[in-house]
Amino acid sequence: MRHRVLPVLAVVAALVVVWYGAAVWLNAAWAQDRAARAGVELGLVELVADTWAQDKPKLPAPHQVAEEIWRTTAGQKITSRRSLLHHSWVTLSATLLGFAFGTALGIGLAVGIVHSRVMDMSVMPWVIASQTIPILAIAPMIIVVLNAVGISGLLPKAMISMYLSFFPVVVGMVKGLRSPGLMQLDQMKTWNASPAQTFWRLRLPASVPYLFASMKVAIAASLVGAIVGELPTGAVAGLGARLLAGSYYGQTIQIWSALFMAAALAALLVALIGALQRVVLRRMGMG
Amino acid sequence: MGAGAGQAVAGQQDAAQTVIAARGLDLTFETGDGPVHALKGVTLDIRKGDFVSFIGPSGCGKTTLLRCIAALEEPTGGSLTVNGMSPDAARRARAYGYVFQAAGLFPWRTIGRNVSLPLEIMGYGRAEIRERVARVLALVDLAGFEKKYPWQLSGGMQQRASIARALAFDADILLMDEPFGALDEIVRDHLNEQLLQLWARTDKTIGFVTHSIPEAVYLSTRIVVMSPRPGRITDVIDSPLPRERPLDIRDTPEFLEVAHRVREGLRAGHAYDD
Numbered sequence: 001m002r003h004r005v006l007p008v009l010a011v012v013a014a015l016v017v018v019w020y021g022a023a024v025w026l027n028a029a030w031a032q033d034r035a036a037r038a039g040v041e042l043g044l045v046e047l048v049a050d051t052w053a054q055d056k057p058k059l060p061a062p063h064q065v066a067e068e069i070w071r072t073t074a075g076q077k078i079t080s081r082r083s084l085l086h087h088s089w090v091t092l093s094a095t096l097l098g099f100a101f102g103t104a105l106g107i108g109l110a111v112g113i114v115h116s117r118v119m120d121m122s123v124m125p126w127v128i129a130s131q132t133i134p135i136l137a138i139a140p141m142i143i144v145v146l147n148a149v150g151i152s153g154l155l156p157k158a159m160i161s162m163y164l165s166f167f168p169v170v171v172g173m174v175k176g177l178r179s180p181g182l183m184q185l186d187q188m189k190t191w192n193a194s195p196a197q198t199f200w201r202l203r204l205p206a207s208v209p210y211l212f213a214s215m216k217v218a219i220a221a222s223l224v225g226a227i228v229g230e231l232p233t234g235a236v237a238g239l240g241a242r243l244l245a246g247s248y249y250g251q252t253i254q255i256w257s258a259l260f261m262a263a264a265l266a267a268l269l270v271a272l273i274g275a276l277q278r279v280v281l282r283r284m285g286m287g
Numbered sequence: 288m289g290a291g292a293g294q295a296v297a298g299q300q301d302a303a304q305t306v307i308a309a310r311g312l313d314l315t316f317e318t319g320d321g322p323v324h325a326l327k328g329v330t331l332d333i334r335k336g337d338f339v340s341f342i343g344p345s346g347c348g349k350t351t352l353l354r355c356i357a358a359l360e361e362p363t364g365g366s367l368t369v370n371g372m373s374p375d376a377a378r379r380a381r382a383y384g385y386v387f388q389a390a391g392l393f394p395w396r397t398i399g400r401n402v403s404l405p406l407e408i409m410g411y412g413r414a415e416i417r418e419r420v421a422r423v424l425a426l427v428d429l430a431g432f433e434k435k436y437p438w439q440l441s442g443g444m445q446q447r448a449s450i451a452r453a454l455a456f457d458a459d460i461l462l463m464d465e466p467f468g469a470l471d472e473i474v475r476d477h478l479n480e481q482l483l484q485l486w487a488r489t490d491k492t493i494g495f496v497t498h499s500i501p502e503a504v505y506l507s508t509r510i511v512v513m514s515p516r517p518g519r520i521t522d523v524i525d526s527p528l529p530r531e532r533p534l535d536i537r538d539t540p541e542f543l544e545v546a547h548r549v550r551e552g553l554r555a556g557h558a559y560d561d
């Protein structure tokens with residue numbers, strides 16, 4: 001355990017040092033400015049102290065972000081508008097819903113593609129084309145169109161999450177469903193197994209490791225989708241809304257704490273899928 | 288089809304029913320660098336209850352012939368019937384069990400559930416499946432390993448499990464492609480003995496691919512010697528050995544004589560090669 005933790009801590013420490021350094025470098029100009037206007041001369045110590053304690057710094061120092069996160073999570077009631085946990089939950093619920101849709105859609109398309117040559121030829125190019133369109137271009141359209149038909153709130157965001165997350169699942173599942181070797185397929189043939197039996201007893205179980213690998217990518221993409229979905233409408237809640245509001249008012253500390261929250265959420269979700277993967281594969285005897 | 292049915296009737300009258308009949312069988316694979324004649328003009332009758340071994344150098348078409356019989360490969364010429372039907376009809380009637388060169392167990396299924404797989408597919412009842420799995424696992428000395436996963440077993444044990452799987456349902460024909468190729472001598476002897484006992488008890492017709500002359504002679508009632516380019520039969524040897532075969536039959540003059548003839552046949556095939 002020690003030999004794994006130590007290198008990680010060393011890297012983190014190095015990053016923090018670089019970050020503090022960068023904060024001094026980026027925020028110094030503003031500090032000098034203000035000091036000049038007040039007619040004060042800043043010593044090195046005062047200058048550094050100032051760059052790490054500004055209200056709206058170009059780059060907030062780590063402890064400022066940590067404080068903000070602490071204040072807006074532990075320091076607020078979870079139901080409060082000012083609670084980062086509340087905003088995280090708003091984004092998380094869209095993420096999870098979109099991920100569920102995306103995974104279901106991805107699996108469904110993969111099953112069709114593997115079993116039908118026509119679908120393989122006709123659907124696969126569209127699946128790939130769908131991912132070449134920048135999500136930032138299409139997200140506002142989805143939101144606006146759905147709003148126009150009276151759907152707003154959670155669902156439009158989940159749609160964008162789905163749009164981003166179904167792709168890795170399709171690709172992974174197609175690969176997984178095609179992973180059984182020629183011999184295993186021949187075996188099924190010698191028993192005169194039906195296509196359905198071959199699917200349930202061979203292709204599907206063989207695809208499980210591939211499914212989990214692609215779900216890890218998909219859940220992270222889902223989170224990005226949900227955040228992006230909060231930007232175009234100027235949503236009032238969610239991590240995306242915090243990012244947007246932060247940038248309107250130059251609240252860099254708020255932006256950074258929302259970013260860190262999003263990263264932590266992504267890490268947590270990916271870890272959860274990883275844990276689920278271990279449990280399932282162990283139960284299948286493949287762990 | 289009419290001819291096939293007629294043959295079957297004649298066979299019953301002979302009491303030596305032809306189960307597998309190949310007439311001038313050809314199979315040419317079209318590959319990137321020209322056609323490969325995997326089988327050319329193969330004519331062979333296998334009667335009910337025969338134990339037929341196929342022996343020959345690598346690439347002479349042993350696997351291909353077995354796969355044709357199993358309808359896993361489509362011949363490009365000649366005719367082939369299995370149980371008086373086309374190979375594909377026989378496959379659909381689940382006429383044979385096939386043991387592949389590699390065990391090919393499903394890693395997500397226990398040994399017991401691997402063996403029960405064909406039974407599930409064929410729609411056997413739960414109780415019957417349990418009873419059969421226990422029986423065939425005992426047959427290959429794997430009783431007590433039902434709950435283990437394939438990776439927990441040695442290669443030889445996995446191969447035995449795959450044989451148990453092919454025995455679990457009632458096919459009259461058993462096709463085996465070098466099933467003991469990867470096993471050590473002692474285990475191989477033991478499995479050979481068991482296979483003979485099984486064959487004697489069940490009156491199955493067995494097609495068996497091997498590279499080992501002693502194994503072929505010890506097991507078979509007929510030995511088919513093949514040679515490559517094009518893959519063809521060069522000799523068919525009817526064994527004079529009795530059906531009852533203790534392991535030490537391998538030291539008798541009759542045994543050595545058959546082995547000698549097989550070796551000669553193999554040599555002739557190689558000579559043609561050069």
Ligand SMILES: Nc1ncnc2c1ncn2[C@@H]1O[C@H](COP(=O)(O)OP(=O)(O)OP(=O)(O)O)[C@@H](O)[C@H]1O
Pocket residue numbers: 316317318323324325343344345346347348349350351352518
């Ligand atoms: N699917 C295929 N496509 C092209 N050529 C093939 C194919 N299968 C087999 N062959 C060729 O047919 C010939 C016979 O192959 P086969 O596997 O039947 O030989 P074998 O007697 O079983 O050899 P071994 O003892 O090494 O298993 C070989 O030359 C092989 O390269």
Ligand SMILES: [Mg+2]
Pocket residue numbers: 349350351464
């Ligand atoms: Mg072979």
